[in-house]
Amino acid sequence: MKQGTILIADDNRNILTTVKMLLENVFQNIVAIASPANIPTRLREDRPDVVLLDMNFHSGINNGNEGLYWLREIKKARPATEVVLFTAYADIELAVTGIKEGAADFIVKPFDNEKLTETLSKAYEKTKKGSGTADAGGRESTMFWGSSAVMENLRLMVEKVSATDANILITGENGTGKEVLANEIHRLSNRSARQMMPIDMGAITETLFESELFGHVKGAFTDAKADKPGKFELAEGSTLFLDEIGNLGYALQAKLLTALQRRSIVRVGGSTQIPIDVRLVCATNCDLQLMVKEGRFREDLLYRINTIHLHLPPLRERKGDVAALARIFLGRYANMYNKPEMNFSAEAEEKINSLPWYGNIRELQHAVEKAVILSSGSVIDANDIDGQDAQKAKPMDEVQTLDEMEQRLIEKTIHDCDGNLSQVAFKLGITRQTLYNKIKRYGL
Template sequence: MQDGKILIIDDNKSLLSALEILLQFEFKHIQSISNPNQISSFPIEDFDIILLDMNFSAGVNTGNEGLFWLREIKKKAPLTAVIMMTAYGAVDLAVKALKEGATDFILKPWNNEKLLTTIKSAFLLRKSLKEVKELKQKENHLKQIINQDSSYIIGNSKVLMSVLNLVRKVAKTDVNVLITGENGTGKELIARELHRLSSRKKEVFISVDMGSISESLFESELFGHTKGSFTDAKEDRAGKFEAANSGSLFLDEIGNLSLQTQAKLLSAIQNRTIVRVGSNKTVPVNIRLICATNCNLNQMVDEGIFREDLLYRINTIHIEVPPLRKRGTDILILADFYLKKYASKYGKPSLRMNTSAEEKLLDYRWPGNVRELQHTIERAVILCEGNVLKSADFLLNTNAGHTLDMQDKTLDEMEIMMINKALEKHNGNYSAAANQLGISRQTLYNKIKKTTHK
């Protein structure tokens, strides 16, 4: 016996009784009404199948009444299977009913076996449609979970606003984008912003760290495999390209690929198709490709370790993410954001930074960029014993910053770097930069003029 709910609508009460007797051994819930006007106040969306007569008024056999009520039912319960019943069979009427959304059509008097077969088929169809709807809802929910990210693009510096303006322009298209920048600058956040502002935003965003995939597993991870194609292939599996179909695929650390894997990736990008490992069948994929690297790919092309044709394919639009040291007071905006986040997390809501701490953060070069700043703030919050974060609470690797800038430099070169650093910190404000360097504004002008004429 099927655990289904069936509603019978017919003005012939003898027919209703006959159908109830026939169906009571096949389905658990059988209900009937003789007046279709009850539909408007009836929970018809709770029923799996509705058997609906096509004529209710005496002497009328056009079927228009049944078609009217069919439309009303479909408005309220689009997934419910409706089987039309009539004593006046006509092919054009049956076709019309099917076009209006009926699942099937049976004639009175009916053959019991045929009627049961028709109803059972309609029940299976209703069940399948319901499952598809539920799977679609789950899929959309999973996409929302996958796409949501707790990180934000924070700051208002000119260099950051310039990048975000380019992102907004490019997001509207489907062109391939290459994002470059130092480690920790937020390249994946930019990629997610491209996806969020695109026409694919309701589809999935798949991120792949190319540096973590071994060469032996490259094809399986990106293109998928079939059952038995290698030792551990115990079932068919879709790769990242198929998983990202209709959405965006973000390939991080693209510069870490070998020449062999670059050739395989190029083929997939060019043809917009992939072939699973162990299969000969090509699978079309529709993705928005976004790549990122902290490497100089042009230099790698010159050295023969990165394919020039692949670079052209992934580099339709190039977005350079600025390092944190070039973002001026964004450092303090980010520091305040992470301070509030971790102060709340570790139960220190009244924690704040003093001026000396802020100055220390602004003076540091941040070789690890935003990621380093985030970890620095979290560490300081955890170790701080009072309510005020002081300069001494921030343990910064100042040697790394000086080594990055000062090694093998002449005195003139170091002076130029100090001037540029001061100007970056104060967003081009000459008076503030001169004050930090301990010289007059005019002396600063003279030094800049001297360096530009060398």
């Protein structure tokens, strides 16, 4: 059923004609203009729900400033109208800037007909919904944003980019909640009707990588007793979350890049190209730019996964949020362990706010759970809070085993490196995969 009004602004009349034909069965009213000077008049008279806006109008000028200027003018005149940017591949970075300034999405020329129609239809639905952040799957948010300025800025960015299909890279220290943020992005996306597919890249061995991600056919190897789809196929139409992307070996990075570039995969032992439609979200606590300089991460893969970069700040930079988050955990664990109506004393809250929490949210959560379990009353005192200052390594003369010595050394190095596991592995003289396995082994 045709509904809504779209305004198409592009100086290429052949493109105007082609796009109008494509959208005749989608939109009730289609307004096409070749000059951006007519945009204000068309906004007043036609009141479009969606604008498809070219980034460059004058021959020889390709810096995208015209598109960004008219994007701002459209959003000032009609804030509820969604704008989709029309851009050449070389100007994707400008389109990302446009998204930060309020655009709903962008389409790269030369465009795919189905992708263009789908993107513009989604933009129209977003206009009709108002905020465009409803979760089609009906799931509630598990993200705690808090009230700190740094998290408010992040929240606004997430709301802008979630409804697009742009690939997102989430960075942050261990325990900051990168997977929780990935879930929130998926919840707010147009793909939320299907479950997000998470993959821990640090836990996949090199020999199983292709089978896990791309699947295999029967007989591809000894234990391949039946055809098996990989994670890319299972995430079709949804979000694929690649956690610990920095732990992916260099040789395997090329295989992932090929799948992303071709938008298709081939199962191990097979020969058929299988198209994939996934939204990619990656996360890491590594400095990928540094890894690129050191030759440990492919620069072309970084560009592919880093269309939008979101950084989760450590808990010590969210001072106003720490006590509030601790109270959430207190309520959760008080109910879990049948200890209702528990509270923190003023001294306990003061201690919670003063600790650095180098393990971030994960460390705070464990500390509150431990305090609930061990507390004999309804009030948790400062002495019940076992934070970072109470987790200092034992003196070496108190260490009993080699395992305990290794655990203490890893703990200290993680602390000294502020949670940067690449630096930790370098200082300890081991690979990141070995470090990752030891962290899991010792529960760090």
